[in-house]
Amino acid sequence: MERVRKLDKGSRFCGGLEAIASGRPRRDYRYQKVSAMKNLDAVKYMDQPTLEQFEEAVKQHQLVVIRGLGQTLSKNNTYSLDLLEKVVENRWIEVIRVASRYYQWDPKNRVPFARVPFAEFRDRITTETFEGPRVYLQDDINNFPALRKYYQEPVYLTGRQVRRTKLWVSGAGLVTPLHYDSVEVLHWMMAGSKRFVCFRPGLRGFYPHSIASTGPSFSQVNPDFPDLERFPHFRHTWPIEFTLKAGELLYIPAFYWHQVESLDSYNASINFLWLASKGKNLRYFPEFGRCLPFLIWQNQKIQRAKRKENNRASGALERGNTPG
Ligand SMILES: O=C(O)CCC(=O)C(=O)O
DSSP states (O other): OOOOOBOOTTOTTTTOHHHHHTTOOOOOSGGGBOOHHHHTTSEEEEESOOHHHHHHHHHTTOEEEEESOHHHHBSSSOOOHHHHHHHHTTOEEEEEEESSSBOOOOTTSOOOEEEEEHHHHHHHHHHOOTTSOEEEEEEEGGGOGGGGGGBOOOGGGTTOOEEEEEEEEEOTTOEEEEEOOSEEEEEEEEESEEEEEEEOSOSTTTOBOOTTSSOTTBBSOOTTSOOTTTOGGGGGOOOEEEEEETTOEEEEOTTOEEEEEEOSSSEEEEEEEEEOOHHHHHHTHHHHHHTHHHHHHHHHHHHHHHHHHHHHHHHHHHTTOOOO
């Protein structure tokens, strides 16, 4: 019997009616010939789970959306541009600057990061057009120490050594290319919403950039418009698509592929990263090995940032101030 089932109208997983209504491309290429049943419980929705219940899901290596916590975590509930402006006080921030909403970069070079004053960033995201050049704030939360007053760390981070916490702020339509992280991620949507297209771990079908490139964990395929002549095996992959709304937290297990589209005119989120267990790294060894040089580079960057932070703090103490 033909096991292939055509995902059609309005399916949560194929960008059907919903996609047509929103003007997004309707996917009708062959990789959508997915067993819909297979994806039915690909995302586990949990209402204010206990830490133990969450741990169980982490063990299952499954995508989890946690609901009902937004109110508890945010201490004022409105993560607006105004609030950020107040917190950042027009300091210089790190953004990526790209030519269009679907961006790729030359894998021989680094991602096009730039430093701009916050006011310039604010100006740009409030005036940029859907298809024109874009900026995306993706910076370490340590550069916004005053923001910590406005949120509480989720209880699900208890007992984990969080390696990095990042703030993400973007305008509508911006798409982070398909990639996987070799760390575990908890992505908390503070304002706006994002469309996630995820795939279970694996290398076949995803055509990641070369191991010698600056993006060995980034796919060359754009799942919204896959070039199946160049990337024929991509048709055998199974997308899991869903929208993460403000107040929700998404657990992305290490090595899961994800492409992320910002949907609202203003989107803000914080993500927390911690190292995957040795067991997971062993289980996904080919994926892990591919991004080892990147991990080492990132670790050095984190250490440098920590040293800078310590120097700043001890400088402040010497001047009789407490660190910010
Ligand atoms: O929000 C985005 O644009 C990308 C987020 C992401 O890749 C992550 O949280 O791991």
